[in-house]
Amino acid sequence: MTDEEDTATDEFYCTRAVTGGDNATHQAIYICDTCQLLPPQSNDDDDDGKDTKMNVDPPQPLPSCICQSCAEVCHADHDVYFVGMGPCTCDCPNLVIAENQEEQHCCCCVLEHSSIEEAKKLGFDSSNTEKELKK
Numbered sequence: 253m254t255d256e257e258d259t260a261t262d263e264f265y266c267t268r269a270v271t272g273g274d275n276a277t278h279q280a281i282y283i284c285d286t287c288q289l290l291p292p293q294s295n296d297d298d299d300d301g302k303d304t305k306m307n308v309d310p311p312q313p314l315p316s317c318i319c320q321s322c323a324e325v326c327h328a329d330h331d332v333y334f335v336g337m338g339p340c341t342c343d344c345p346n347l348v349i350a351e352n353q354e355e356q357h358c359c360c361c362v363l364e365h366s367s368i369e370e371a372k373k374l375g376f377d378s379s380n381t382e383k384e385l386k387k
Contacts, residue, residue, distance in 0.1 A: 262366075264321035268342040269367035270376050276339035282323035284316045286330035287347035316343045326362050 271277045322344040323332045345361040 264325050264363055265370050266322050266326075266342050266344055266361055266363040266367040267319040268345060268361075269364070269371040270374075271341045273341055273346075276341050278337065278339055280320040281335040281338055281340045282318045282320065282327075282332050283335055284318055284323070284327045284330050284332045284347070286327065286332075287316045316347050318342050318344045318347075321363055321367075322361060326360075 267277065267279055317335075317340045318327060318332070319340070319342040322342055323334075326344050345364050
């Protein structure tokens with residue numbers, strides 16, 4: 253990131269630094285159709301890809317909810333649309349480009365580190381968020 257880009261993102265912060273992955277907060281919700289949140293992998297699959305306990309197809313990728321800052325900065329050149337206001341956590345740090353699921357290509361939240369640092373300055377404990385993002 254150049255100094256010019258760094259300066260341009262100084263006023264944008266990803267809300268995940270405050271909410272973590274489990275504490276939804278009321279905010280503007282955007283969906284990125286370019287990226288997807290991959291479902292958790294199960295170890296109980298047999299060779300045909302079906303879940304052996306329930307004999308159902310594996311879950312499909314989920315839509316990616318992102319905060320307004322990430323929609324404007326990280327996903328600026330993606331297919332993003334506003335859904336509305338409501339409780340949400342930002343999935344940006346955990347997304348992959350839909351076309352590159354096999355390669356697990358990370359979308360890479362460019363606001364992640366500065367947002368965590370700002371949350372710490374404001375007194376929020378971002379230790380759980382940092383642990384989630386390192387997985």
